[in-house]
Amino acid sequence: MSTAAGVRETSPSEARVGRLVSISRFTRTLQRPEFGALMGAVAVFLIFTFLDATPNHLWLTQIGLASWTQQAAFFGIMSVPVGLLMIGGEFDLSTGIMTGVTAIVMALLIGKLHWNAWAAIGGTLLFATVVGLVNGVAVVKTKLPSFIVTLATYFVLRGASIGFVLHVNQGSTNVVLIGGNYPGLASAKQVFGSTFAQSSSLPGGYQTAVLWFIGVTVLCTWILTRTTFGNWIFASGGDPVAARNVGVPVNRTKILLFLGTSWAGALVGIISLTQASSAVSEQGAGYEFYYIIAAVVGGCLLAGGYGSAVGPALGACIIGMAFEGVIYANLDSSWDFTFLGIVLFIAVVVNRVFYRRALKARR
Amino acid sequence: MVQRAALVETRNVSKHFGGVDALQDVTLAVFPGEVTCVLGDNGAGKSTLIKILSGVFPPDSGELVIGGAPVHFANPRVARSYGIATVFQDLATVPLMSLWRNFFLGNEPTKGRGPFQRMDTRRAKQVMRDEMAKMGIEVRDSDQVVGTLSGGERQAVAIARAVYFGAKVLILDEPTSALGVRQSGIVLKYILQARELGRGVILITHNPHHAYPVGDRFVLLQRGRLLGSYRKEETTVEHLTEMMAGGAELKELSHELEALKDIPAMAAAARELAAEAPEGT
Ligand SMILES: Nc1ncnc2c1ncn2[C@@H]1O[C@H](COP(=O)(O)OP(=O)(O)OP(=O)(O)O)[C@@H](O)[C@H]1O
Ligand SMILES: [Mg+2]
Numbered sequence: 062m063s064t065a066a067g068v069r070e071t072s073p074s075e076a077r078v079g080r081l082v083s084i085s086r087f088t089r090t091l092q093r094p095e096f097g098a099l100m101g102a103v104a105v106f107l108i109f110t111f112l113d114a115t116p117n118h119l120w121l122t123q124i125g126l127a128s129w130t131q132q133a134a135f136f137g138i139m140s141v142p143v144g145l146l147m148i149g150g151e152f153d154l155s156t157g158i159m160t161g162v163t164a165i166v167m168a169l170l171i172g173k174l175h176w177n178a179w180a181a182i183g184g185t186l187l188f189a190t191v192v193g194l195v196n197g198v199a200v201v202k203t204k205l206p207s208f209i210v211t212l213a214t215y216f217v218l219r220g221a222s223i224g225f226v227l228h229v230n231q232g233s234t235n236v237v238l239i240g241g242n243y244p245g246l247a248s249a250k251q252v253f254g255s256t257f258a259q260s261s262s263l264p265g266g267y268q269t270a271v272l273w274f275i276g277v278t279v280l281c282t283w284i285l286t287r288t289t290f291g292n293w294i295f296a297s298g299g300d301p302v303a304a305r306n307v308g309v310p311v312n313r314t315k316i317l318l319f320l321g322t323s324w325a326g327a328l329v330g331i332i333s334l335t336q337a338s339s340a341v342s343e344q345g346a347g348y349e350f351y352y353i354i355a356a357v358v359g360g361c362l363l364a365g366g367y368g369s370a371v372g373p374a375l376g377a378c379i380i381g382m383a384f385e386g387v388i389y390a391n392l393d394s395s396w397d398f399t400f401l402g403i404v405l406f407i408a409v410v411v412n413r414v415f416y417r418r419a420l421k422a423r424r
Numbered sequence: 425m426v427q428r429a430a431l432v433e434t435r436n437v438s439k440h441f442g443g444v445d446a447l448q449d450v451t452l453a454v455f456p457g458e459v460t461c462v463l464g465d466n467g468a469g470k471s472t473l474i475k476i477l478s479g480v481f482p483p484d485s486g487e488l489v490i491g492g493a494p495v496h497f498a499n500p501r502v503a504r505s506y507g508i509a510t511v512f513q514d515l516a517t518v519p520l521m522s523l524w525r526n527f528f529l530g531n532e533p534t535k536g537r538g539p540f541q542r543m544d545t546r547r548a549k550q551v552m553r554d555e556m557a558k559m560g561i562e563v564r565d566s567d568q569v570v571g572t573l574s575g576g577e578r579q580a581v582a583i584a585r586a587v588y589f590g591a592k593v594l595i596l597d598e599p600t601s602a603l604g605v606r607q608s609g610i611v612l613k614y615i616l617q618a619r620e621l622g623r624g625v626i627l628i629t630h631n632p633h634h635a636y637p638v639g640d641r642f643v644l645l646q647r648g649r650l651l652g653s654y655r656k657e658e659t660t661v662e663h664l665t666e667m668m669a670g671g672a673e674l675k676e677l678s679h680e681l682e683a684l685k686d687i688p689a690m691a692a693a694a695r696e697l698a699a700e701a702p703e704g705t
Pocket of ligand 1: 441442444445446464465466467468469470471472473513630
């Protein structure tokens with residue numbers, strides 16, 4: 062691709078110094094960070110179309126679509142903000158446990174303190190705000206790698222989700238909201254943990270979570286590509302020193318990104334609690350890696366400074382399809398992890414190629 | 425000559441990094457319509473001085489004064505809001521970001537209100553193209569990432585950006601180091617233009633030959649200390665060179681190299697040094 066040049070130097074008539082070639086729309090598309098993930102998603106979809114072992118080829122029906130989009134939504138609501146954080150140059154390993162801990166917080170507020178469900182949602186978001194602030198401020202103040210700082214948060218939260226819950230929940234790690242009268246819970250379920258578009262061919266409908274997933278992706282795309290804050294995200298991850306020198310509030314940007322992953326965790330927690338009406342200790346632990354995989358598969362650079370919001374969303378779709386696809390294909394799902402490992406490795410290699418291409422020197 | 429009010433001043437500023445006195449008691453004033461050249465060897469504290477002036481970090485002691493009153497630059501955006509813009513030695517561009525995003529980084533133009541406030545992308549691209557065209561570089565693709573530009577083009581982006589934002593004071597740290605003859609010429613023309621417009625310019629360089637033709641006053645730094653400050657009529661290129669390198673030291677170095685004259689490259693270097701060293705030392 063020798064056509065990466067878009068700048069030429071105008072020179073007084075006699076000698077044209079620079080190059081005149083501009084990039085075609087097609088080449089530009091190929092160079093987008095999420096292009097690899099789009100190809101990957103199409104490939105995985107086609108693979109399971111062929112492997113589909115269900116009697117009526119359900120994979121290609123709305124039933125198949127509803128099942129993998131539900132999975133994708135749970136990964137995607139997280140992987141998109143995780144992708145933004147990664148573009149901003151940081152990691153958050155407390156994301157997985159946060160999806161569970163927030164569900165427990167909400168369940169306890171409703172079940173033990175008898176809060177209205179909507180007030181409990183407010184309380185849960187407040188809790189997430191505190192965790193996000195702690196992560197963000199600790200990272201920018203200590204200047205330690207966010208990997209380490211958020212790993213500590215992860216362990217603290219995981220431990221508390223067992224110890225604290227056992228303490229207040231009569232020795233059980235399972236907080237259940239069934240059989241009682243819980244004001245507001247029904248309407249909260251409508252908004253977060255319900256289904257839509259039921260039809261004769263799809264009696265169960267699609268999960269409301271899918272709409273939240275789409276909403277989060279659209280919102281994050283808007284933030285990243287259209288707003289000033291999006292510009293700051295790219296700069297904070299791309300070159301924090303340069304960014305600071307021209308006046309980008311790098312620390313504030315990073316703290317806000319940690320708040321973003323924390324709030325997304327709360328959103329998943331709220332959705333899962335309203336869906337299941339119960340929450341259990343350690344729920345969600347370990348999922349942080351899926352989110353990171355989805356973001357990397359989606360073309361976000363591990364080193365920061367490059368990526369998109371659509372990419373991690375596509376990455377989440379790939380993981381969602383893989384998890385559901387093995388069931389449709391009647392494969393042994395114990396190989397899930399192996400599959401993910403291979404996908405991650407391929408994605409990182411592909412990423413490097415794209416990164417190099419994006420930075421290809423033209424001289 | 426009537427003494428005009430300074431646009432910005434440093435008063436006895438000092439800055440230490442660990443045990444290094446990067447800057448010691450430096451007092452400097454930038455006047456409208458004047459080019460102040462800051463000269464000094466590597467590590468003399470030139471970049472440290474301009475980083476204080478552009479709000480990258482505050483001085484350890486001493487103060488910044490604008491319009492007679494002390495100011496505190498909490499960050500570079502505050503400095504920019506006072507109309508002080510800087511071309512940093514390391515350019516401060518982000519390689520993986522596009523031309524227009526880099527140009528407006530930290531100062532993005534917006535449109536719309538409240539939650540719908542967004543970057544005015546179209547205007548940003550247009551302004552960037554126009555400003556780059558003034559630098560003699562025609563931009564074909566505003567979305568090209570800066571990392572794919574040549575060093576000189578990247579420097580041109582940083583300069584065009586500073587010229588655009590430096591309404592009062594324009595600071596250039598070694599601005600021509602990677603530029604071709606034509607672009608260097610354009611930068612010098614810019615400096616003179618800014619002076620005509622009544623802006624204050626700080627030009628940082630190692631090279632008195634570059635500084636002398638455009639400068640109005642010359643400030644010499646050595647190991648963080650102010651070595652001297654001269655108006656143009658009080659000094660010459662030879663004098664500045666001598667002050668900077670210490671003419672005697674230069675002569676000595678040329679003798680040392682002379683002793684190695686069996687090696688052709690050394691002999692050439694010695695001849696060059698001898699030519700650089702001012703007469704009569
Ligand atoms: N961030 C920093 N941390 C530690 N030491 C620093 C830092 N910045 C500058 N210094 C030290 O301060 C001194 C002055 O550095 P400065 O960059 O101001 O020099 P300079 O005059 O710009 O040199 P050059 O001509 O090479 O650009 C040097 O000894 C340098 O090592
Ligand atoms: Mg310097």
